[in-house]
Amino acid sequence: MQSFVDFLNSIIWSPVLIYLCLGAGLFYSxxxxxxxxxxxxxxxRLLLSGKSSDKGISSFQALAVSLSGRVGTGNIAGVAAAIGFGGPGAVFWMWVVAFLGAATAYTESTLAQIYKEDDNGQFRGGPAYYIEKAMGQKWYAWIFAIATIFACGVLLPGVQSNSIGNAIEAAFGSGEMINTAIGTISLAKIITGSIISVLLGFIIFGGVKRIASFTQVVVPFMALAYIIIAFVIILLHITEIPAIVSMIIGDAFTPMAGFGAAIGWGVKRGVYSNEAGQGTGPHAAAAANVQHPAQQGLVQSFSIYIDTLLVCSATAFMILITGAYNVHGIGDAYIVQNVAAEIAANGPVFTQLAIESTMPGWGKPFIAIALFFFAFTTILAYYYIAETNIAYIRRSVKVPGMMFALKLVLMTAVFYGTVKAANLAWAMGDVGVGLMAWLNIVGILTIFFLGRPALKALKDYERQQKEGxxxxxxxPVKLGIKNADYWERRFACEQEESTAQNNTDETPYKPVNPTA
Structure with a gap:
């Protein structure tokens, strides 16, 4: 299974996709x-403005939902893997992906807002919707929807829960080993997988409102706590920062693990972490209640900075400052070996060791708790994304029980991912990310050349900004954007309300009696 998945990844994550991710970001920038x-x-400014409605969530809630997908195990275990396989220079390429990807995130999220729909009192949207409406290719939209349901409902949740299981096991021990039908599993992982699955079921059966309410509280808190710990560790080693920055930049262009390894792992883990171009963020963006589509595009663009330039950088600096990492070479050889060889780079242990070296007794339990919240909220985001794509398919094919089946499959995938090997979980997750990235980036580039709707929306928004x-x-009709049905209806209603208000405000004309 591992060999087959690795073979798929060698095709999907060829240099073509890596340069496509960077090229799309540069193009839209x-x-x-x-x-x-x-x-x-x-x-x-927009981050804290806007209100929720019966049909949509606020800009901040949409940001929290999308951040719950972006700020996850990729920020802890993913950064460790990028350094472990690509060297310190991979961090630089993660920064590049974040900076350029912020423009891609604006584009895809604005498209999601433009082409969103009112689905039984709830806003829905995402790549499948804008591919059908802007490209006019329903078959392509269906391929994306099916690939996304498979990726977010089956493949990616296991990566998140696997990191939770590994962190819990590293922090508190494995406990008794139990023989099961799917192999020998530690009691710690069985208990962890069961708890995650039960909590997940409680929240996802409550719908997007409950997901948004949970994430808007948990995401800012967990990200802030993590950054504070990282900041403390960096301050304690402040004199080493110039050398670390120099090492990151120097290794980006003369990499110890090879140029292809540095840029490849930096882009792969960068896209996995911040999801720019992957097509996941637009689903939450479409659910927001905003005055103009460009507003949510800008908010989602900002989320890339939070994810990579803050949280990922915090992890990278902790690992590099404390030297808690290895860099893999060809085969079983190591280019750099600072910690035990049996410690997997595809996991949270580098980060746990980094904190442990500075704050003894804190590292392992803190990362276990942080990863639980990071990864758990990401799983919630994956559920919402898969649910949205099922809702898209259900517009054409009415199959009863699809949503219920998704919930059961996701809970099963989460439990299975918790107890399986890290390398397989990450490899399967990479397949899911790569498929979605291919389909979405090709889609948004094609849409640009067909009509440039996201760019038209940005120019319209900036015009109104200047007018104050x-x-x-x-x-959308005035801008030449077709099939933006929701916004056409909304604009018509706003015009009617404005006309009615003006008529009410006008004082009836009374002629003056000249003889009075």
């Missing part, structure tokens, strides 16, 4: 005139 830099202040409007509006 130039096309939007580096919106990720120009509109940074507006991103911060109090309330933004979006008229």
């Amino acid at each position: 130039i096309a939007t005139r580096f919106v990720q830099v120009r509109q940074f202040n507006e991103m911060c 409007v109090e309330k933004y509006t979006f008229d």
